[in-house]
Amino acid sequence: MKIEPNLRLPLSGRELLLAESLLFKGLEPPLLARLAAVAQERRFARNEVIFLEGDAAAGFYLVAQGQVKIFKTSLEGKEQILHVFGRGEPFGEVPVFSGQAVFPASAVSLSAADLLFFPRREFVSLISSSPDLALSMLAVLSRRLRQFAAQIESLSLKEVPSRLAAHLVYLAEEQGRSDCVTLDIPKGQLASLLGASPETLSRVFAGLSEEGLIRVDGRKIELLKYEALRGRQG
Known part of the structure; x- marks a missing residue:
């Protein structure tokens, strides 16, 4: 079927999720389709480990359904939750862009969770060809940095x-x-x-x-x- 250049096909379910997410909101449908094509669906049961601190960081995740906690564990075994992420929120993205080879914290599903996984190589290739996507990533990472700075201040001073x-x-x-x-x-x-x-x-x-x-x-x-x-x- 021929598609007129001024018409847009309806977004798929995966593309709608991406369009509503913090990371990809505002991107044009063709780029959303390319993102959806490289994403891999992964499902986790409640309290299932997604990755542990020190695991190889081959990509990052975005929550489609459920909740995920990011945490660090002290030498004494005490757990400190850094963040809890829900639908449409990305996590594990820092190593992909910082050059680190491993995740700096652990992630476990708080409930049954459906996630999208974006492999590092394919995603970086998309960013290289899309300034809009790069700017979206920069905005989210900046927001995340402000949140962690506020959390550190709260834990240390309040x-x-x-x-x-x-x-x-x-x-x-x-x-x-x-x-x-x-x-x-x-x-x-x-x-x-x-x-x-x-x-x-x-x-x-x-x-x-x-x-x-x-x-x-x-x-x-x-x-x-x-x-x-x-x-x-x-």
Whole structure:
């Protein structure tokens, strides 16, 4: 069938995912089709290892469904979650562009997860021929750097109540509301993300509730005094 040059074919399911993702939003359909063609679908069960720190980094991933946690483990066996990624978010991309041969952290699926894997060689070839794709990568990596800088500052300079307040404000901004948020990970995982023990986090939740700032109902957190909560970020 002949296709008129001014008409566009509808995007496939994989291309729609790419078009909605943080990394590839705004790219033209022909480039999305080329990206979809090099991506490999991979499926992981809940709590399955995707890669470990030190594993060879032959490419990077993008979440199609589910959640993935990125973490490092200390010599004493303590886990520190660096980030939790959901649908449309890339991870493991830094080694691809930094020249590193291995992943600097580990990744495990928090739920059953469908991922797209982009092999390093094919993806770098696409970037070499597409300035728009290179700019998208630069924007995402810059955003990721700011997030990690904020996390390091929070873990090193702020007390746990301020870390939790900052995280709830972050969720409010991400979810587009200021009256309540829904935790996207279990409280045990959240404790690791905030660099606290589960017991300490429970006490901090209770303390903020007693102050009348929040009301906790499972994973639903009502933000009773949003501006006051923002002021507690430290």
